[in-house]
Amino acid sequence: MKIKIFKNQYTFKPSLIPLIAFIVALSILIGLSSWQFKRLAWKKNLIEARVSMFESDPKPLNDLKNPSEMEFQRISVRGKLFNEFEFFMPALSKNGNNGFHILIPLKIDDNQYIIYNSGWVPLQKKLKEQREKNIIIEEKIFSAVIRIPGRKGYFQPENDPVKNFWFFVEPELMEKELDFKLEKSFYLEASDNGPNGFPLGNQTRIYLRNNHFQYALTWLFIGFGLIGVFISANLKKN
DSSP: OOEEETTTTEEEOOOHHHHHHHHHHHHHHHHHHHHHHHHHHHHHHHHHHHHHHHHSOOEEGGGOSOGGGOTTOEEEEEEEEOTTOOEEEEEEOTTOOEEEEEEEEEEEETTEEEEEEEEEEEGGGOSGGGOGGGOOOSOEEEEEEEEOOOOOOTTOOOOBTTTTBOSSOOHHHHGGGSSSOOOOSOEEEESSOOGGGOSBOOOOOOOOOOOHHHHHHHHHHHHHHHHHHHHHHHEEEO
8 A cells, every 4th residue: 555645745655564463453452442332331330330329318228139139228127246356457537547347247037137337446446345334135136238349459458356456348258257158249337437436337438440542542542652653654755
């Protein structure tokens, strides 16, 4: 292919093999960009769906067929906390103060125990004797949010059962510290504060990374760059 441009001062004459390679590479880059735009639309819908569930009225947990597929859904459930078992998760409050989330098994029927994140307490309330007036003893109806156990982050420490330090919810490992089985597909986060103001509930944060727009533009600009390089490499002055 030979094309004369700029009043015949330049000739664009790419060889066949580089031209084929260019077309294939450009097609791949455009496809990747298009795929990321589709992922962007999917992620936006996912975020909107989760925000909608989080802002909806609580539903009885027993009425949900697949709770593990309804993360951030607000629920209500009757149960009793097993306060003799507590797991401590170092965490910042929504105001940025150091403390712990107190995770406790919640028994909701004869055969089901669910990890219940009762909320955040400051460092000076970590020990049970420091928060005797904040412990729920009786069976009651709990308001909570469904959460899905996450994977260990790349820079996140491993959970330490010996020191009872937990950096993410891991029912499989927590279960080894108990004498009963735990629900593994989901856990609950308290919507309300505990007695006398602690633990602080409503600590749920809805965060889903959504970088698909940046990724789509990246592939698109690489494609533009490839076009520019290919043209300049095959543009010859007469």
